[in-house]
Amino acid sequence: MSANAELIADLEAVVGGAYVLHEPEDLIVYEYDGSVDRGLPAAVVLPASTEEVSGVVRAARRHGAPIVPRGAGTGLSGGAIAHQGGVVAALTRMTRILEVDVDNRFAVVEPGVVNLDLTHAVERHGLYYAPDPSSQKACTIGGNVAENSGGPHCLAYGVTTNHVLGLEVVTADGSVHWLGGRTRESPGYDLRGVVVGSEGTLAIVTKAAVRLLRRPEAVKTLLAVFRELDDASAAVSGVIAAGIVPAAIEMMDELCIRAAEQSVHAGYPTGAGAVLLVEVDGLREAVDEEVDEVERVCLRYRPMEIRTATDPEERERLWAGRKGVLGALGRLAPNYYLVDGTIPRTRLVEVLSRIREISAETGLPIANLLHAGDGNLHPSVLFDERNPDEARTALEIGGRILELCLEVGGVLSGEHGIGLEKQEYFSLMFDDDDMESMAQLKPAFDTGDAFNPGKIFPAGASCVDVFQSAAVARAGAGAWV
Amino acid sequence: MTTIPGTAVRSVSEAVGAERLSGGEGRVIDGIRPAAAVAPESTEEVSRVLGAARRDGLGVAPRGGGTRMGLGGPPERYDLSLDTSRLDRVAAHNPADLTATVEAGITLDALRESLEEHGQFLAMDAPRPDLATVGGTLAAGAIGPLKWQFGSPRDLVVGMKVVQANGRVTKSGGRVVKNVSGYDMARLHVGGLGTLGVIVEVSFKLTPLPRRQATLLAAFDDSGPALSAGLAISNGWAAPLAMVTFDAEANRRGGFTGSARGYFLAVRLGGRPRTLDRQIDDCRRSCDRHGAVCLEVVDAAGTPVLWSKIRDLGWMDDDAPEYTARASVPSSRLPGLIAGLETGGPAPAVVAEPGYGSALVHWFADGERDAVSGAVADARVGAVHAGGSLVLERRPMGSRKIDPWGEVGGSLSIMRRMKERYDPARILNPGRFVGGI
Numbered sequence: 001m002s003a004n005a006e007l008i009a010d011l012e013a014v015v016g017g018a019y020v021l022h023e024p025e026d027l028i029v030y031e032y033d034g035s036v037d038r039g040l041p042a043a044v045v046l047p048a049s050t051e052e053v054s055g056v057v058r059a060a061r062r063h064g065a066p067i068v069p070r071g072a073g074t075g076l077s078g079g080a081i082a083h084q085g086g087v088v089a090a091l092t093r094m095t096r097i098l099e100v101d102v103d104n105r106f107a108v109v110e111p112g113v114v115n116l117d118l119t120h121a122v123e124r125h126g127l128y129y130a131p132d133p134s135s136q137k138a139c140t141i142g143g144n145v146a147e148n149s150g151g152p153h154c155l156a157y158g159v160t161t162n163h164v165l166g167l168e169v170v171t172a173d174g175s176v177h178w179l180g181g182r183t184r185e186s187p188g189y190d191l192r193g194v195v196v197g198s199e200g201t202l203a204i205v206t207k208a209a210v211r212l213l214r215r216p217e218a219v220k221t222l223l224a225v226f227r228e229l230d231d232a233s234a235a236v237s238g239v240i241a242a243g244i245v246p247a248a249i250e251m252m253d254e255l256c257i258r259a260a261e262q263s264v265h266a267g268y269p270t271g272a273g274a275v276l277l278v279e280v281d282g283l284r285e286a287v288d289e290e291v292d293e294v295e296r297v298c299l300r301y302r303p304m305e306i307r308t309a310t311d312p313e314e315r316e317r318l319w320a321g322r323k324g325v326l327g328a329l330g331r332l333a334p335n336y337y338l339v340d341g342t343i344p345r346t347r348l349v350e351v352l353s354r355i356r357e358i359s360a361e362t363g364l365p366i367a368n369l370l371h372a373g374d375g376n377l378h379p380s381v382l383f384d385e386r387n388p389d390e391a392r393t394a395l396e397i398g399g400r401i402l403e404l405c406l407e408v409g410g411v412l413s414g415e416h417g418i419g420l421e422k423q424e425y426f427s428l429m430f431d432d433d434d435m436e437s438m439a440q441l442k443p444a445f446d447t448g449d450a451f452n453p454g455k456i457f458p459a460g461a462s463c464v465d466v467f468q469s470a471a472v473a474r475a476g477a478g479a480w481v
Numbered sequence: 482m483t484t485i486p487g488t489a490v491r492s493v494s495e496a497v498g499a500e501r502l503s504g505g506e507g508r509v510i511d512g513i514r515p516a517a518a519v520a521p522e523s524t525e526e527v528s529r530v531l532g533a534a535r536r537d538g539l540g541v542a543p544r545g546g547g548t549r550m551g552l553g554g555p556p557e558r559y560d561l562s563l564d565t566s567r568l569d570r571v572a573a574h575n576p577a578d579l580t581a582t583v584e585a586g587i588t589l590d591a592l593r594e595s596l597e598e599h600g601q602f603l604a605m606d607a608p609r610p611d612l613a614t615v616g617g618t619l620a621a622g623a624i625g626p627l628k629w630q631f632g633s634p635r636d637l638v639v640g641m642k643v644v645q646a647n648g649r650v651t652k653s654g655g656r657v658v659k660n661v662s663g664y665d666m667a668r669l670h671v672g673g674l675g676t677l678g679v680i681v682e683v684s685f686k687l688t689p690l691p692r693r694q695a696t697l698l699a700a701f702d703d704s705g706p707a708l709s710a711g712l713a714i715s716n717g718w719a720a721p722l723a724m725v726t727f728d729a730e731a732n733r734r735g736g737f738t739g740s741a742r743g744y745f746l747a748v749r750l751g752g753r754p755r756t757l758d759r760q761i762d763d764c765r766r767s768c769d770r771h772g773a774v775c776l777e778v779v780d781a782a783g784t785p786v787l788w789s790k791i792r793d794l795g796w797m798d799d800d801a802p803e804y805t806a807r808a809s810v811p812s813s814r815l816p817g818l819i820a821g822l823e824t825g826g827p828a829p830a831v832v833a834e835p836g837y838g839s840a841l842v843h844w845f846a847d848g849e850r851d852a853v854s855g856a857v858a859d860a861r862v863g864a865v866h867a868g869g870s871l872v873l874e875r876r877p878m879g880s881r882k883i884d885p886w887g888e889v890g891g892s893l894s895i896m897r898r899m900k901e902r903y904d905p906a907r908i909l910n911p912g913r914f915v916g917g918i
């Protein structure tokens with residue numbers, strides 16, 4: 001038997017023949033995630049339990065094969081790509097919700113549970129799972145934990161790490177550990193906290209105990225349309241500076257508005273240069289008082305129009321343009337490269353205007369959609385991959401935008417992670433000592449670099465190909481970022 | 482300086498100059514007095530001190546305000562007290578971005594004053610904020626009642642600078658509120674008791690101060706209804722900033738309210754005027770339904786006073802308990818835990834947080850030492866049985882009867898490897914953390 005055939009036989013012994021894929025036509029589905037990279041694994045294995053994950057890890061390691069954990073493959077930084085071959089461990093069969101504890105407001109779930117399915121499962125108790133990445137109809141809790149994912153409502157409620165109480169993980173020797181627990185505090189180092197956001201490089205998550213929140217009593221959405229992008233940006237900074245922390249503040253620029261108008265007919269006035277969506281939730285009285293105040297701040301920046309809504313359907317209509325924009329960008333160009341970075345919220349006006357300059361200088365349009373409330377930018381460079389010059393320029397623009405984020409005191413990624421996509425920029429943010437200290441976590445977890453090797457840390461040039469649109473397809477109809 | 486003998490003094494004075502050194506008196510941990518204390522004035526000096534300590538194999542205990550030196554086991558070696566109190570600047574405060582970067586040695590009070598001018602605060606409280614520093618509070622993971630609303634301070638930290646045991650200065654995270662760039666190293670240091678590195682600078686997200694505040698104070702006949710009312714409130718629409726129950730013993734020691742009898746629930750509320758009134762109404766109704774015998778609203782001026790007393794109970798020098806323990810259990814198990822404390826042996830003073838699932842338990846010995854340590858051991862069993870844990874925040878000097886941390890389970894092997902990687906020479910607080918780390 002060839003080495004590969006032996007590996008496959010060993011994996012089959014753990015999960016059964018039906019759950020090990022190794023024919024090229026099967027593997028190709030797992031070649032991409034949402035990022036610009038790709039890589040073909042030697043095998044894809046679909047374990048159904050913690051024990052099977054542990055068996056898979058042991059088998060792969062016996063053969064020296066790297067292991068790449070994978071959820072739904074909607075990641076945008078290449079985290080689920082097997083760029084060095086090896087075994088992809090897809091957790092998509094582990095979809096059980098094992099426990100819902102209504103009194104203590106937590107749930108224990110397997111990693112393959114789709115984010116929105118968890119909320120659906122606990123809705124009848126008046127509860128929900130707060131982190132709401134826009135890909136929530138498709139992405140998995142395991143992937144969310146690995147990327148420490150955020151979402152529009154993370155402004156008030158925090159990102160994934162703020163909602164994970166404990167994790168069951170399989171480490172690289174195949175052993176199973178609980179990190180953290182089911183209570184709010186547990187003694188010892190916060191290993192749970194370092195596994196969250198570790199992009200599948202330290203351990204495979206096989207169970208997660210996550211907090212559930214109560215549905216708020218009231219929700220109100222305010223949509224403000226501005227002629228000038230600068231005014232909208234200044235309004236965002238104004239809201240934060242006024243000491244208001246709404247549940248969400250989202251923003252779109254003129255290009256996004258145009259795309260959204262064409263596809264979902266959101267009904268924005270002509271000449272609109274930017275749209276702000278502010279959602280406030282909580283106690284009825286608090287919602288009224290805060291929305292009034294948000295409106296007062298917006299009025300200082302010459303809005304063309306302000307609309308508010310409380311009933312769910314009307315609110316959904318206000319959100320429609322924002323949620324439809326990603327799909328709509330396809331109408332403006334065959335491809336887009338969506339860049340993720342965070343800046344201080346006081347620098348929005350300046351940074352967006354410099355992005356405009358970059359666009360003018362390079363000739364490629366850049367559409368800006370933002371989780372503006374926490375300074376998380378998603379400039380999307382529009383281009384045509386059939387033109388190699390444009391593709392190269394798009395990636396260069398991505399780099400320039402990241403450098404710009406760092407220059408104003410921001411960071412390389414707000415919610416999509418470093419993965420393969422940004423590893424070459426990592427050393428712009430961290431020096432050798434910083435990176436060395438982070439890298440020590442791998443031996444501390446004794447990974448032997450078995451999980452997701454060659455990611456996050458700089459490793460020379462990564463391959464260049466732009467396939468984010470494919471991930472959007474995977475995230476399902478109506479996906480938005 | 483010549484009066485202090487030994488390697489520690491020589492080695493550290495070569496590194497940062499003798500003027501940074503003082504004697505080890507007043508720096509005793511568990512009966513052990515270090516050869517010297519050093520107070521570096523910069524990150525660079527901390528780095529040099531640790532470099533020297535590592536070279537000469539000195540045991541180092543980082544120290545902020547010294548309020549939590551009783552947390553943890555007895556030190557394996559203790560030669561040098563590393564005092565961070567001179568690292569006390571606010572390095573940056575960006576009010577319009579609701580973020581700040583501060584040095585680790587700043588006291589919580591000093592930071593509060595500086596932020597308050599801008600209508601903001603750091604949503605992390607701890608006993609004795611006049612002494613407690615940001616770095617020490619994070620390292621001890623020892624937080625006060627505000628955690629009810631704001632959670633662990635880990636969730637407020639957006640970036641951190643740490644001097645590692647090898648003297649290298651490393652940073653992680655950033656200064657913005659949303660970030661997934663590299664491993665979240667700060668998580669290891671919050672609650673890590675300075676065993677993996679010395680925290681020197683921290684970036685936080687801040688919170689706007691509530692426009693108005695008030696506290697609803699309710700008295701009940703005993704703990705059951707008080708805790709149930711608390712749970713009902715946490716399941717209701719109001720969003721307390723903090724909520725605790727306390728017993729008559731805690732009340733008597735801390736002077737929280739005038740009444741001598743009863744079991745109390747205190748709910749700290751904040752918001753704009755209409756929001757605040759509505760919350761008070763909601764909470765009042767919950768208390769009435771659970772048989773409150775007396776209700777009182779403490780106004781905006783009285784609220785901070787009451788809550789500093791609650792926060793500081795057990796941490797005033799003139800009335801220190803023999804043992805203090807922090808129990809953390811699933812919140813539905815809290816009433817059972819507390820009932821157990823009331824019946825088993827010498828009665829402690831208990832401040833508990835319904836809806837959050839934690840309790841701070843103080844045993845004042847008053848001469849019954851053995852009975853007390855038995856009660857503490859029973860409380861540990863009770864907390865573990867309820868699916869949680871119990872950590873000793875304070876124990877009698879030299880006492881080794883009860884492991885201060887308790888069992889941490891199978892992940893201890895990973896924690897030990899953490900220590901091996903980040904502090905192989907075991908110079909930072911050796912022996913004091915979980916499992917003797």
Ligand SMILES: Cc1cc2nc3c(=O)[nH]c(=O)nc-3n(C[C@H](O)[C@H](O)[C@H](O)COP(=O)(O)OP(=O)(O)OC[C@H]3O[C@@H](n4cnc5c(N)ncnc54)[C@H](O)[C@@H]3O)c2cc1C
Nearest residue numbers: 071072073074075079134140142143146149150200205415
């Ligand atoms: C249309 C669209 C919108 C998006 N919107 C958002 C958004 O609003 N906010 C946001 O934060 N992200 C967003 N994303 C990015 C992406 O959806 C998230 O990163 C998501 O958490 C990835 O989940 P996944 O299940 O697809 O993980 P994958 O892409 O399969 O994997 C992501 C990473 O997680 C690791 N991993 C997966 N499962 C495990 C496990 N069980 N144990 C250990 N490691 C594991 C993988 O190795 C990889 O490194 C969006 C993506 C798309 C395509």
